[in-house]
Amino acid sequence: MTHRTARDILLLLALCALLFFPGAAFRGLAGMEFRTALFVREILARGPSLIPRLDGLPYFDYPPLYFLAAALASRLLGSITPLSLALPSILAAAGTVLLAYRMAAGERPGAALRAGAALALTPLFFSCASRGIVDPMLAFFTTLTIAGCRRRISTGRKRWLAAACLGLAGGTLTKGPVGAALPIGAVSLWLLAGRRVRPLLRLLLPLGIFLAALLLAFISAAGGAAAIRPLLEAQFLDRFADEANAPPHYYLLVFLAGFAPWSLFACAPLLASAGRAFRGDGGERRRPGPLYASWFLSALAILTAARIKHSRYLLPAAPPIAVLAAFFWDGLRADAAHGAAAALAAWTRRACLAALAAGAAALAVAPLFIPVSSAALACLLPPACLLPLAVRPLRRVGGADGAFILIAWTLSAGLLAFDQFDGPRTAAREEARPFVHAVERAAAGRRIVFHGVDKDSDGLKFRWWRTGASPLSFTDSLPDLRAALASPAILVVPSASRGAVERELGPRLRPLHEGALGRRRCAVFDLPVTGGPPGPPVRK
Secondary structure (H helix, E strand, O other): OOHHHHHHHHHHHHHHHHHHHHHHHHOOOOOHHHHHHHHHHHHHHHOOOOOOEEOOEEOOOOOOHHHHHHHHHHHHHOOOOHHHHHHHHHHHHHHHHHHHHHHHHOOOHHHHHHHHHHHHOOHHHHHHHOOOOOHHHHHHHHHHHHHHHHHHHHHOOHHHHHHHHHHHHHHHHHHOOHHHHHHHHHHHHHHHHOOOHHHHHHHHHHHHHHHHHHHHHHHHHHOOHHHHHHHHHHHHHHHHOOOOOOOOOHHHHHHHHHOOOHHHHHHHHHHHHHHHHHHOOHHHHOOHHHHHHHHHHHHHHHHHHOOOOOHHHHHHHHHHHHHHHHHHHHHHHHHOOOHHHHHHHHHHHHHHHHHHHHHHHHHHHHHHHOOOOOHHHHHHHHHHHHHHHHOHHHHHOOHHHHHHHHHHHHHHHHHHHHHHHOHHHHHHHHHHOHHHHHHHHHHOOOEEEEEOOHHHOHHHHHHHHHHOOOOEEEEOOHHHHHHHOOOOEEEEEEHHHHHHHHHHHHHHOEEEEEEEEOOEEEEEEEEOOOOOOOOOOOOO
């Protein structure tokens, strides 16, 4: 390792620590992190298991690797906290940044540091890296698999095949079959576009044998044939047969907004690399640019085919965009002395300066219209965003380097302030849930029964586990609901199911009010004392 490489790695690790740790250390839980906390609680209470457990029952939607890592971090830190739940994501995100640096260094050493910094400052990557969710770990193992396959093809050394197998195993144990489909799809498209069928077969044969052996061992250890059907239903039917929650072009919008501004600068090299992959000569097809284009396009196609869509699912496609954007900057910098390239570099810098001036001005006045959690944040954010335009050395840096420094500075200042230090306000609003507080006040210590809203109830379960103010029950079927309501309770049902529940339970229900539980509109009923015997809580 050279002195320059060691310096670059230390700089990237310092950037990752500055960006990722504050949000995990100083904010509360939100969204999927509640479910992660429940999985970790079960592991710490019952011991590790190949099938995660929720409310004491097997949960087949996710493999156990992330939750085992979060449980280990929670045990080392002494308790379940936002930092312990997010620590595997932070480490995985930092590892992905270093992998992007190494992959870019193999092609253009001058662009390697830019590639790592661009990935760390990608808004979607940045915001997910400090959260207790599985997607940053999936991005790391996907990048490791693709890097290992690329090096195996270029060098022929078996140790890179071992690295690819390690990444394949980690991705599969992090998020199931999609953890294998994303890297294999990227490498297959790259090699098939380059008309290299024989290297593809030599690569896929050992990877396929390893993956089949891994899946057989996992199913056998998880319960044998009895576990196959629920695993298939959770991993395939639920993802590809459920009702779509977003339009087909959803991930194109996520790409433009979640990867900005690198998505704008990577469009040209992305299209050029895709063209070289399919119509270039052999030498062009073997360059890594087509690999990054195949990586992004295959991930986009696979994730678009799934019915359930969330922005964080596109996270494994962030590294190729960051690397392609860094190649673009490096190309402008190298060719800036020539006529057309110099004009393009000058135009790009002027456009970036104008965009940054407008963005910094907008951020300067935003606290006047958007409430933030602290007056200090409102005072510090505008100067931080405007500082690059006021510092003469930054304004005078020429060409692509100056634009890159200005963009990176503004992104780090704005995102660090809004997404990290203002995170407690957003997380507290998510966790408090005024609707839930109203329900708990109406319950006054009685049981609260949630019918048909299990996907939106993770935060409630976690809060109940911490406070125990009112016992909670969760049901899906009407017979289970009747058994759960044999004793006095407060009932919460989706507004869409209100008619069926009212027909089933009849005059016992006394409507209270309606409100929003997460994204779902729900109705609240009071069930007064009846003569029937109390029934045990039914927990899903």
